Amino acid sequence: LEAISDAPCPSEPLNRVTLFQCLPKAGKLELIIQKCVELGIFAIQPVYSKRCVVKPEAKESKLLRFNRVAQEAAKQSGRGRIPKVGLVQNLNECDFSGFDAVLIAYEDEERTTLKQALRKAFGEEKGKSDEGGNDIAIIIGPEGGFEPTEVESVLKNSPAAKSVSLGKRILRTETAGMAMLAMLMYELEG
Known part of the structure; x- marks a missing residue:
């Protein structure tokens, strides 16, 4: 078979959102991956920070499992591509330079x-048109939240970074990423 032309997949979001998720306790990462893939995440980067209870594991078997969860969720939700789950990284070592906006839930x-x-980064209506195409990083902390110095470091090292509130209540780490992604998709994709 020969491709005649490229066409955008109608089930894929216009904006590319990458979730930088601090490691949660007790297997919650699989749920986060599954639901964020269903909601339209572009990629997921597990990270660890000072208050992470779980110790980072760079096991190939875990990475394969996480990517299998992403694949199953993409298939179930009719996605046109499978979001990639990366190897665990230290939050301080993450490179946010390629993003149009870096939003840290604090x-x-x-x-x-x-x-x-979002309005400051993209204007009142940018992202709601057919253009889209923004690269956005969202950063979610662990169960104990971020150390203030970690937030300051991200804000200092990335000109596109902004700390944001997700509302009047403090959300669990397994809820925050999904909620933030859903809010972001609603705001930018209508």
């Missing part, structure tokens, strides 16, 4: 909501 952020940060 429980102590009192001034900037996700909606405000």
